[in-house]
Amino acid sequence: MIQAHKICKSYQDGDRRQVVLSELDVSLPPGGQMSIQGESGSGKSTLLHMLAGLDKPDSGQLTVNQLNLTTIGERQADHYRRSTVGLIFQRFNLIDCLSVYDNLCLPARLNNNLDSGYIAQLLDALGIAQHSKKRPNQLSGGEQQRVAIARALSHKPALLLADEPTGNLDNKNSSKVAKLLYEQCRRLQTSLVVVTHSSAVAALAQEHYLMMDGKLARAN
Numbered sequence: 327m328i329q330a331h332k333i334c335k336s337y338q339d340g341d342r343r344q345v346v347l348s349e350l351d352v353s354l355p356p357g358g359q360m361s362i363q364g365e366s367g368s369g370k371s372t373l374l375h376m377l378a379g380l381d382k383p384d385s386g387q388l389t390v391n392q393l394n395l396t397t398i399g400e401r402q403a404d405h406y407r408r409s410t411v412g413l414i415f416q417r418f419n420l421i422d423c424l425s426v427y428d429n430l431c432l433p434a435r436l437n438n439n440l441d442s443g444y445i446a447q448l449l450d451a452l453g454i455a456q457h458s459k460k461r462p463n464q465l466s467g468g469e470q471q472r473v474a475i476a477r478a479l480s481h482k483p484a485l486l487l488a489d490e491p492t493g494n495l496d497n498k499n500s501s502k503v504a505k506l507l508y509e510q511c512r513r514l515q516t517s518l519v520v521v522t523h524s525s526a527v528a529a530l531a532q533e534h535y536l537m538m539d540g541k542l543a544r545a546n
C-alpha cells in the first residue's frame with residue numbers, strides 16, 4: 327500500500343534551511359494500521375500531507391497503491407486525493423454552511439459513490455445521527471471531531487490519514503471513538519495511518535512508530 331524510501335523534506339526558514347524529514351523509510355501493507363507518535367514539530371503532519379498528495383518530498387520515492395506520488399501531476403494528484411484518500415485534519419475543516427449530513431456526504435458525492443445506507447450506519451456508529459441536520463458550529467468540539475471521522479470514511483477510501491483524530495475528546499470518548507475508527511477501517515479493508523499524542527490510541531494499531539530526527543523508528 328505505502329512504500330516510502332529515503333524521503334527528504336526541508337523548509338526555508340529565513341536564511342536557514344530546516345530539515346523536517348531526512349531519508350525517512352516506511353512501508354504499510356494493504357489494510358494495515360500504523361500509528362505515529364512524536365514531539366510537536368517533529369514532522370508528523372508534514373508526512374501525512376505527502377501521503378495525501380497535498381505536498382511532495384524534495385527527494386526520495388513515495389508510492390501509494392503503486393502510484394508514484396513523487397512524480398504525479400496536479401490532475402492525477404487531485405484524482406488520487408478524491409478517490410483513494412480519506413483525511414481527518416488536525417483542525418477539522420468542516421464546512422460551516424453545510425449541515426452535518428451534507429458535510430458527511432461530500433467526498434462520496436464528489437466520487438459519485440454515495441451509499442446512503444452506509445452513511446446512516448456511520449452516523450449511528452459514531453453517535454452523531456441526532457445531529458445530522460445541524461451545522462458544524464452548533465456542535466461541541468468532540469461532536470465535530472466525530473463528524474470529521476465519519477466524513478473521511480464516507481467514500482470508503484483505500485487509505486485513511488488521521489491527524490490527531492481524538493485530540494479534542496476526553497479520555498473515555500477518545501478511546502471509544504478511536505476504537506470505532508480502527509474497527510471501521512478493518513471492516514472496509516482501509517489502510518490507516520494515525521498520528522496521535524495518545525499512547526492508548528496509538529496502541530490500537532498493529533505497528534507503532536516514533537517520529538524522531540526526521541525518521542520513523544519502530545516503537546514496539
Ligand SMILES: Nc1ncnc2c1ncn2[C@@H]1O[C@H](COP(=O)(O)OP(=O)(O)OP(=O)(O)O)[C@@H](O)[C@H]1O
Binds near residue numbers: 337346367416
Ligand atoms: N509550509 C511550511 N513552511 C515552513 N515550515 C513548515 C511548513 N510546514 C511545516 N513546517 C515546519 O516543519 C516542522 C514540522 O511541522 P509538522 O506540522 O509536520 O509537525 P508535527 O509533528 O505535526 O507537530 P504537532 O504535533 O505540533 O502537530 C515544524 O517546525 C514546522 O514549523
Ligand SMILES: [Mg+2]
Binds near residue numbers: 370372416
Ligand atoms: Mg501536526
